[in-house]
Amino acid sequence: MEDSTRKLIDETIKGNDVVLFMKGNPAAPQCGFSSQVVGILDGLIPGYATVDVLADGAIREGIKEYSDWPTIPQLYIKGEFIGGCDIIKDMYADGQLEEALGLETSEVEPPEIxxxxxxxxxxxxxxxxxxxxxxxxxxxxxxxxxxxxxxxxxxxxxxxxxxxxxxxxxxxxxxxxxxxxxxxxxxxxxxxxxNPNEPPKVRPMTVKELRARLDETPDLALFDVRPPTERDIASIQEAKALDPDAQKTIMALPKETPIVFHCHHGGRSAQAAEFFVSHGFKMVYNLMGGIDAWSQEVDSNVPRY
Structure with a gap:
């Protein structure tokens, strides 16, 4: 590992009480394991630092060497390596994760089933x-x-x-x-x-339905979860990048605001949509087929890739 990479990882871990090295970001995890850990942490603490290892190959390989741990995600709390997805789930199940985060372990009464x-x-x-x-x-x-x-x-x-x-x-x-x-x-x-506790589900939206919505509501909250490299190849004009600033903007919106997410084919945007549903948003849509379907059915001028 390059010294510069080790220094960056070291500074990130020491500069934040809680750091999650993951694939993607909390709004759009790029793997199921990262998504599970995000779901656990979001239920315990209001915020934490994240590092998207997919955005930097040196960090992705470097953190594995730094922690002597072969997989992603990886969680650090107050400078201490906690573990990966399975360890975090086990610690959460028995209350140890709350203790590690400095939270009081809450008693859970047996539910009525x-x-x-x-x-x-x-x-x-x-x-x-x-x-x-x-x-x-x-x-x-x-x-x-x-x-x-x-x-x-x-x-x-x-x-x-x-x-x-x-x-x-x-x-x-x-x-x-x-x-x-x-x-x-x-x-x-x-x-x-x-289960009466289950939150609202992500709703599907076709590309033709999206076109009609945009014609009626040009300022519809439409977000593209793809990285800049893909957006440079093809994009829907009205879509905004789902970056950290956009995530803050969404969180400040009323929970009844219609929000649409898209990616290349619909998989990554589905994860982003589920994230915001889990935070109480009631009208969250995933664009079925993504921008590839948009190119084929709505606007052939948008390149396919």
Whole structure:
């Protein structure tokens, strides 16, 4: 590693209480692991420093050598290397991450969860031994997982008839009022889960719908999450770059403001849209097909790449 790279990493870590080396930025994480860690940190502290390793190859490889850790993301708190995604999730689940951040570890009461008789029966039949139990996991995006597995330290438990659900602290805080049923559907039987805590979802928007919206509302909040190198190749005239200043601007908008995000094909902008939905925005759209679809269906003068 070059001395200049080591110095930059060192100064960044020492100059900030909390630093996350990640792919992308909090508004538009460029990998699922970075997105998970951002979701955890956003739920605990109001702000923290981030470094987009995709923007600098020297930093990307240098931080791996600096930390002696092969993957991204990497979290530092008060100059100490904490770990990657799995370690951070485990620390969050048992309260250690709050302690590391200097926060009081909050007590989480077991949530009220209703489970139908058919769901209880389905799980009871799936359990193979007394050592197996049902685990419930709800991630920061409110994606729910039900599985069979062992108990873990500091699990929070909820009784449902003769069945006991096990979950970590984070999942328990997101599960209040949840209902679980087991029903017959078009593709066969499966679990039906309803969670009143789930935030509004990202809405899809076609490129033709966007064109009509822009004709009606020229100052529509439209943001391009792609890096400058891609925007230099092709861009939608009305779109603004989603940089840190733009992120601050969005955060100051009323939560009912319609906001549209786009990228090349729609994947990266979906992550950005989910970030702002998680922060309470109610009318967030992702442009389906991205600027590539715009070039094909709306404006052929916009280059494809």
């Amino acid at each position: 209703s489970m139908s008789a058919s769901a209880i029966k389905a799980f009871s039949e799936a359990l193979q031994s007394d050592k197996e139990l049902v685990r419930l996991e709800i991630d920061p995006k409110f994606q729910t997982g039900l599985s069979i597995g062992p108990a873990k330290p500091k699990d929070i438990t909820v009784k449902a008839g003769e069945l006991t659900l096990h979950m970590d602290r984070a999942s328990a805080s997101r599960a209040r009022g949840m209902s679980i049923d087991y029903v017959d559907g078009a593709q066969g039987p499966g679990f039906k889960i309803e």
